[in-house]
Amino acid sequence: MHSSYRTHFINKQTTFALVVLVAASACSSDQAQLRYAASIEPAGMILRELVGDRAEVRVLLPPGASPHHYEPKPSDARFAEDAFATFYFDNEVDGWAARLGDERAISISGVEHSETREHVHNNPHIWLDPIAVQRCIPELLNALIELDPEGTTIYQANADRFSESLKRLDKDIQETLKDAKDKAVIQAHPSWNLFFDRYGIRVVGVLESTPGASLPPRQFAKLVDTVSSGDVFAIIAEPQLARAPLETLAAGKVPIIELDPLGGGTDRYEELIRSSAERIAEVAS
Numbered sequence: 001m002h003s004s005y006r007t008h009f010i011n012k013q014t015t016f017a018l019v020v021l022v023a024a025s026a027c028s029s030d031q032a033q034l035r036y037a038a039s040i041e042p043a044g045m046i047l048r049e050l051v052g053d054r055a056e057v058r059v060l061l062p063p064g065a066s067p068h069h070y071e072p073k074p075s076d077a078r079f080a081e082d083a084f085a086t087f088y089f090d091n092e093v094d095g096w097a098a099r100l101g102d103e104r105a106i107s108i109s110g111v112e113h114s115e116t117r118e119h120v121h122n123n124p125h126i127w128l129d130p131i132a133v134q135r136c137i138p139e140l141l142n143a144l145i146e147l148d149p150e151g152t153t154i155y156q157a158n159a160d161r162f163s164e165s166l167k168r169l170d171k172d173i174q175e176t177l178k179d180a181k182d183k184a185v186i187q188a189h190p191s192w193n194l195f196f197d198r199y200g201i202r203v204v205g206v207l208e209s210t211p212g213a214s215l216p217p218r219q220f221a222k223l224v225d226t227v228s229s230g231d232v233f234a235i236i237a238e239p240q241l242a243r244a245p246l247e248t249l250a251a252g253k254v255p256i257i258e259l260d261p262l263g264g265g266t267d268r269y270e271e272l273i274r275s276s277a278e279r280i281a282e283v284a285s
């Protein structure tokens with residue numbers, strides 16, 4: 001369709017118009033091939049905010065899979081190979097994507113990460129803290145501009161907008177979670193630590209510090225005592241992790257809230273954070 005249109009056009013128009021047309025079609029074909037790979041859905045969510053329609057963003061981790069133990073498929077390697085770059089968070093969470101992307105693998109948490117780490121007890125689930133994400137934007141923007149300088153104005157405008165929306169989001173969540181402040185939760189896995197730290201919720205226990213590794217019986221018994229003492233207002237489950245030990249722990253005394261750190265069905269970052277905060281707020285008031 002393109003070539004017949006172009007032939008038709010050449011017959012009728014001036015050389016100047018031809019140059020414009022060729023330039024325009026070269027541009028659009030470049031854009032068709034402009035693609036980025038993202039390790040897990042939250043990396044895709046953040047990247048899509050900055051990229052908009054400028055490029056294709058494809059998430060490698062299939063829905064329902066746990067990022068910690070994912071074995072990439074040959075099709076993942078092919079996509080990462082063809083992509084301009086592969087974005088991921090951290091070796092502990094989604095390092096397999098960094099290895100696929102080789103030298104074009106870019107950590108979203110990047111420079112900010114080492115600083116953040118010290119403050120948050122080595123927790124790599126940085127995407128669940130909207131302010132930590134906001135602080136990653138300048139580095140992420142620089143990386144995109146370096147990869148695709150022609151997209152600079154688009155990336156810049158998107159980055160500014162996303163940054164502002166994250167500040168608003170943070171203020172909203174402070175409000176949403178005001179009744180949960182200083183209250184305590186137990187988590188299936190330390191995914192939400194940064195989020196809870198940000199909004200003043202205490203984490204008094206974790207069942208699987210590494211997914212799949214269950215707690216020694218004595219430590220589990222301690223958590224049962226903690227729940228019995230009435231100090232815990234909710235137990236946080238994850239769809240990727242075993243539910244049975246949480247049911248035992250809750251013993252019908254404490255609500256279990258299932259929060260998916262990967263977004264579970266939404267592809268919008270704000271929606272991931274807002275819907276999770278609302279579910280916590282429901283049981284905290």
Ligand SMILES: [Zn+2]
Pocket residue numbers: 068093125189190191
């Ligand atoms: Zn994790």
